[in-house]
Amino acid sequence: MQDLESQLGELGFAGDDMVVPFQVDALDVRGRTVQLGGLLDTILERHNYPEAVARLLSEVIVLTTLIGTSLKFEGKFTVQTKSDGAVDLLVADFSTPDALRGYARFNQEALEAAVAAGKAEPQDLLGAGVLAFTIDQGKYMQPYQGIVQLDGRSLEEIAMAYFRQSEQIPTAVRLGVAKLIDRDDDGNTRERWRAGGLVAQFLPEEAGRMRQPDLHGGDGDDGEPSHGMDDSWNEARAMVETIDLDEMTDPEIGAERLLFRLFHERGVRVYPAQPVYDRCSCSRERIMDVLKGFTAEEIDESTEDGKISVTCEFCSTLYEYTPQEVRDAVKGQ
Known part of the structure; x- marks a missing residue:
């Protein structure tokens, strides 16, 4: 060695x-x-x-x-x-x-x-x-x-x-x-x-050499661990x-x-x-997979200035979709 x-x-x-x-x-x-x-x-x-x-x-x-x-x-x-x-x-x-x-x-x-x-x-x-x-x-x-x-x-x-x-x-x-x-x-x-x-x-x-001291039994357990470490x-x-x-x-x-x-x-x-x-694992496709689960009402509520905007919490990347894109994706499932 x-x-x-x-x-x-x-x-x-x-x-x-x-x-x-x-x-x-x-x-x-x-x-x-x-x-x-x-x-x-x-x-x-x-x-x-x-x-x-x-x-x-x-x-x-x-x-x-x-x-x-x-x-x-x-x-x-x-x-x-x-x-x-x-x-x-x-x-x-x-x-x-x-x-x-x-x-x-x-x-x-x-x-x-x-x-x-x-x-x-x-x-x-x-x-x-x-x-x-x-x-x-x-x-x-x-x-x-x-x-x-x-x-x-x-x-x-x-x-x-x-x-x-x-x-x-x-x-x-x-x-x-x-x-x-x-x-x-x-x-x-x-x-x-x-x-x-x-x-x-x-x-x-x-x-057997990996055995560790017993966990403490909680309140009322005044005993010592039954065995020591290697x-x-x-x-x-x-x-x-x-x-x-x-x-x-x-x-x-x-x-x-x-x-x-x-x-x-x-x-x-x-x-x-x-x-x-x-490296973040987010992508436009993965975000769309989440949006596919939206109802028609949720799509309307999420639309602002004619688009649906989603920002990844991890990497702060902004993804934008049109409401029609999301509706089409929902229908295509």
Whole structure:
């Protein structure tokens, strides 16, 4: 097995918007890490999100990227929150092989009130609700959905709870977001967003080694977990927990240097990086498929200045149709 330094001589550094898969054989750990730069900026700039909302959406986008790029089939992976907080909807989806998009919905007044009250932490802005992970393999397969409660924990903790409850795979997750301020070539001040993350999973050949401590039984359960974690996983998890925000977002560190810092003593192997792109799955045809379900009354109500206008919430692309186009499409079904 080549060491990381030898591999980098052949593969080079991945850079931004590239997911780097890795494996640590000595610890039976596999995972993926990423730093998002220009892609993230593009997604956030379309909607000019307030900083608190941008940070939340960035975490969801990173999480979606890390999990979505692990799909081994053609399909779509979606992470979505629905809650009663000031930010009541966050959604990001990854369509194989490399298309990513994201969107956030929030109540401006509630957001401003939360920030003014000093309650702008992610768990405060999300409130109570659910986080859903959905895997869609196409129209001939039943979608799979896992749901975790939003209960005041961070998105990192909620993601780990999902893997524990739904996948039963010991998993460590780290997410980080940073807003950088620098100057462009003309000397003008500008803001740039960066985000990064890492997912590591314990996947030994012996399934019994993956056993985790029993879940707490709730109120009245004063007992200790009946068994502990595997030593290899304890070591790997402890290493992942040492990652700080700067390491996940600093372009001078990058994915490979971070992996080397974490696992070089154990021998870490990296694989060719996988690019991700800001690509929306909307199209004129797909929007028309939705409009085909309109009644005659709904078509009339949606018509303004002689046309029906629909703007994609994700990419802000505007689609325009004449009422007659929609009526003809309805008749042609």
